[in-house]
Amino acid sequence: MSVFLETVTVEEAIRQVLSIAPSPKTGSVSLENAIGRVVSGDILADIDIPGFTRSVVDGYAVRHSDTSGASESVPAMLEYGGRIGMGEHAGPTGKPAGRCVYVPTGGHVPDDFDAVAMIEYCEQVGNEVLIKRSLAHGENLVGKGEDFRRGEVVLEKGHRLSPQDVGVLAAVGCDPVPVYLIPRIGIISTGNEVIPVSSIPREGQVRDVNSYLCGAYARESGCDPVLYGIVRDEPALFREVLGKATQECDAVLISGGSSKDERDLTASLIGEKGEVLVHGIALAPGKPTIIGRAENIPVIGLPGHPASAFVVLVIVVRHLLNMMTGDCSTKLDIVQSRALANIPSARGREEYIRVTLSDKGAMPVFGKSGLLNTLIRSDGIVRIPAGTEGIEKGDPIEVIRWQG
Amino acid sequence: MSVFLETVTVEEAIRQVLSIAPSPKTGSVSLENAIGRVVSGDILADIDIPGFTRSVVDGYAVRHSDTSGASESVPAMLEYGGRIGMGEHAGPTGKPAGRCVYVPTGGHVPDDFDAVAMIEYCEQVGNEVLIKRSLAHGENLVGKGEDFRRGEVVLEKGHRLSPQDVGVLAAVGCDPVPVYLIPRIGIISTGNEVIPVSSIPREGQVRDVNSYLCGAYARESGCDPVLYGIVRDEPALFREVLGKATQECDAVLISGGSSKDERDLTASLIGEKGEVLVHGIALAPGKPTIIGRAENIPVIGLPGHPASAFVVLVIVVRHLLNMMTGDCSTKLDIVQSRALANIPSARGREEYIRVTLSDKGAMPVFGKSGLLNTLIRSDGIVRIPAGTEGIEKGDPIEVIRWQG
Numbered sequence: 001m002s003v004f005l006e007t008v009t010v011e012e013a014i015r016q017v018l019s020i021a022p023s024p025k026t027g028s029v030s031l032e033n034a035i036g037r038v039v040s041g042d043i044l045a046d047i048d049i050p051g052f053t054r055s056v057v058d059g060y061a062v063r064h065s066d067t068s069g070a071s072e073s074v075p076a077m078l079e080y081g082g083r084i085g086m087g088e089h090a091g092p093t094g095k096p097a098g099r100c101v102y103v104p105t106g107g108h109v110p111d112d113f114d115a116v117a118m119i120e121y122c123e124q125v126g127n128e129v130l131i132k133r134s135l136a137h138g139e140n141l142v143g144k145g146e147d148f149r150r151g152e153v154v155l156e157k158g159h160r161l162s163p164q165d166v167g168v169l170a171a172v173g174c175d176p177v178p179v180y181l182i183p184r185i186g187i188i189s190t191g192n193e194v195i196p197v198s199s200i201p202r203e204g205q206v207r208d209v210n211s212y213l214c215g216a217y218a219r220e221s222g223c224d225p226v227l228y229g230i231v232r233d234e235p236a237l238f239r240e241v242l243g244k245a246t247q248e249c250d251a252v253l254i255s256g257g258s259s260k261d262e263r264d265l266t267a268s269l270i271g272e273k274g275e276v277l278v279h280g281i282a283l284a285p286g287k288p289t290i291i292g293r294a295e296n297i298p299v300i301g302l303p304g305h306p307a308s309a310f311v312v313l314v315i316v317v318r319h320l321l322n323m324m325t326g327d328c329s330t331k332l333d334i335v336q337s338r339a340l341a342n343i344p345s346a347r348g349r350e351e352y353i354r355v356t357l358s359d360k361g362a363m364p365v366f367g368k369s370g371l372l373n374t375l376i377r378s379d380g381i382v383r384i385p386a387g388t389e390g391i392e393k394g395d396p397i398e399v400i401r402w403q404g
Numbered sequence: 405m406s407v408f409l410e411t412v413t414v415e416e417a418i419r420q421v422l423s424i425a426p427s428p429k430t431g432s433v434s435l436e437n438a439i440g441r442v443v444s445g446d447i448l449a450d451i452d453i454p455g456f457t458r459s460v461v462d463g464y465a466v467r468h469s470d471t472s473g474a475s476e477s478v479p480a481m482l483e484y485g486g487r488i489g490m491g492e493h494a495g496p497t498g499k500p501a502g503r504c505v506y507v508p509t510g511g512h513v514p515d516d517f518d519a520v521a522m523i524e525y526c527e528q529v530g531n532e533v534l535i536k537r538s539l540a541h542g543e544n545l546v547g548k549g550e551d552f553r554r555g556e557v558v559l560e561k562g563h564r565l566s567p568q569d570v571g572v573l574a575a576v577g578c579d580p581v582p583v584y585l586i587p588r589i590g591i592i593s594t595g596n597e598v599i600p601v602s603s604i605p606r607e608g609q610v611r612d613v614n615s616y617l618c619g620a621y622a623r624e625s626g627c628d629p630v631l632y633g634i635v636r637d638e639p640a641l642f643r644e645v646l647g648k649a650t651q652e653c654d655a656v657l658i659s660g661g662s663s664k665d666e667r668d669l670t671a672s673l674i675g676e677k678g679e680v681l682v683h684g685i686a687l688a689p690g691k692p693t694i695i696g697r698a699e700n701i702p703v704i705g706l707p708g709h710p711a712s713a714f715v716v717l718v719i720v721v722r723h724l725l726n727m728m729t730g731d732c733s734t735k736l737d738i739v740q741s742r743a744l745a746n747i748p749s750a751r752g753r754e755e756y757i758r759v760t761l762s763d764k765g766a767m768p769v770f771g772k773s774g775l776l777n778t779l780i781r782s783d784g785i786v787r788i789p790a791g792t793e794g795i796e797k798g799d800p801i802e803v804i805r806w807q808g
């Protein structure tokens with residue numbers, strides 16, 4: 001009986017999950033519901049934006065050369081040539097020299113003018129307008145196509161849409177939006193000690209934390225979690241639920257199975273319908289992780305303890321979920337900080353230590369890594385690479401902040 | 405005719421929006437759907453967690469004193485006292501001295517033992533177990549109530565739930581979860597030049613970017629946007645739509661109205677059914693912002709240009725939405741950086757300059773603030789306080805990163 005797992009490096013584990021990640025399917029969604037979705041193709045501007053020269057202020061469109069040398073005491077005096085309403089388009093006036101027209105913010109600046117004087121620096125007296133400042137060519141206007149050129153790529157395939165991106169999609173008339181479909185992630189909780197959240201645990205029992213933790217993490221990662229509940233460590237029952245999950249979902253997370261027997265059961269059931277690729281990662285916490293494939297979809301066996309499972313979600317499973325959502329743009333939220341205490345570490349495995357962040361730096365949260373409370377009372381984790389002895393107080397460090 | 409708006413400071417504008425923010429209503433949601441929601445009351449642990457002393461490794465529960473001085477070459481020899489299964493609860497064994505029992509990870513450690521030897525350092529030979537390491541009191545176990553004590557506040561009212569928080573809620577049996585209801589934010593787009601996204605703009609016209617930008621921002625802020633479409637600058641029609649929005653929603657954002665006439669119309673319609681509190685903020689971009697109340701709900705008039713509107717959303721409206729969602733925990737995502745170029749600024753108003761971030765620092769995105777492309781090609785904004793002349797190259801600066 002082998003009690004030591006044959007571990008692979010974190011890098012290798014990530015390579016393995018990426019190698020089995022199914023490609024996302026494509027579809028479309030209305031622009032109104034597109035926030036947070038991932039675009040499945042490059043988005044091009046269908047027109048020049050703006051489609052005409054626009055004023056960015058309320059004021060008078062002029063030829064800038066007519067304002068040369070103008071000042072408060074010696075204003076330029078131009079003939080008032082009328083007013084352009086919002087949404088109106090004015091043809092060339094023919095005789096722009098010495099004339100001006102009123103243009104509201106966002107209004108069209110006729111082609112024969114090349115600057116706009118802010119109304120704050122103008123005074124209209126009957127049919128004449130005094131301009132009290134000298135203007136530069138192009139001042140206070142945006143030229144046709146200056147924001148986006150027709151045919152230009154405005155957003156690239158694989159980009160997750162922010163509010164600003166949604167605004168840009170509106171500008172280029174992209175509704176509905178081509179997006180990747182949301183992957184379904186099956187979640188199975190195992191363990192004879194695990195009971196439903198609605199129950200009061202007897203001694204020896206614990207509530208099913210992992211289903212909800214994994215489900216919430218999947219949802220936050222842009223996936224749809226499907227919870228299959230708690231499965232006791234009985235091969236027939238477990239096999240049935242895993243079969244259902246692999247049929248209905250695009251990937252399966254088996255949470256729990258914290259003891260060696262349970263892990264072995266998970267691995268053997270994955271093996272029955274596919275293959276186990278990784279059985280143990282040189283990672284603390286998170287060593288007893290299984291990466292495999294059943295019925296041709298990825299199946300990940302997470303450590304039983306929620307605090308360990310969460311590190312594996314953030315460090316390894318995240319890559320799988322991002323790939324499955326088609327998301328090429330989301331990165332870990334990393335901030336530069338400084339260690340406020342020594343953080344010793346065992347060589348030979350990558351270690352993640354929870355820290356709290358302040359202006360002063362990052363303070364390691366010592367104490368048992370198995371505690372849930374350290375997950376919500378820390379701001380993120382610090383990676384200690386395999387092969388190093390830890391971090392010294394004062395060392396610059398990178399903190400991976402918890403999202404959200 | 406007053407052409408200069410009477411502006412208030414950003415601080416005062418924020419004070420005003422907070423003063424009119426309606427309190428969020430309370431309700432509940434299933435734990436499965438609780439991610440991202442805001443808890444409406446303190447959440448207490450209903451039980452000690454764990455509810456019993458748990459092993460954090462696979463191994464043998466022992467009295468640590470029995471392993472004193474044990475090593476690879478001189479192991480301690482203990483009598484094998486059986487095996488505790490997952491989910492089982494074992495009473496005191498009565499005679500712990502010189503004995504040990506096998507406990508899986510997460511299993512119950514009987515009260516008369518005080519440490520667990522990892523299986524990797526043990527060897528079972530018939531009815532005896534060799535322990536090859538000396539153990540400290542409490543090693544490899546988590547005591548009853550060590551994670552959370554019964555009655556302890558695990559999450560505070562007003563906290564927006566992360567995946568880890570959802571895990572903790574599962575542990576304390578909190579399902580359904582008491583949460584604030586999601587506020588409905590009405591969104592009205594105005595302007596005679598504004599046309600639906602599905603149309604091709606003629607010269608002088610622009611597509612309705614603001615409805616989607618504001619809607620996506622509201623959604624990302626935990627609100628439900630309700631889009632009322634585009635309203636032309638006709639008082640009767642505008643009055644009708646605003647009346648409907650104030651009836652159906654908890655707050656209204658009027659986007660557009662970029663010219664002075666349109667702003668005045670927005671302000672007068674708000675005034676008809678309530679009051680205008682702010683008409684202009686000393687903020688660039690974002691000066692022509694209106695803050696008011698109609699039919700007793702907050703109504704915000706945003707600048708017409710999307711790039712300006714977005715800065716007002718992030719700097720001012722965000723406070724309103726957070727307050728309405730009951731969210732006390734979400735902060736701006738601020739990183740410390742360094743200016744890679746001089747950033748001049750006009751005194752007398754708070755200014756926000758878009759920047760791109762790299763390892764080297766923050767590079768201002770110069771060029772016209774009215775361009776949409778700078779919103780998606782920047783990483784965030786830098787605040788230049790009112791009354792300063794700008795930032796010098798090399799100065800340390802705080803960058804407010806765009807979310808998501």
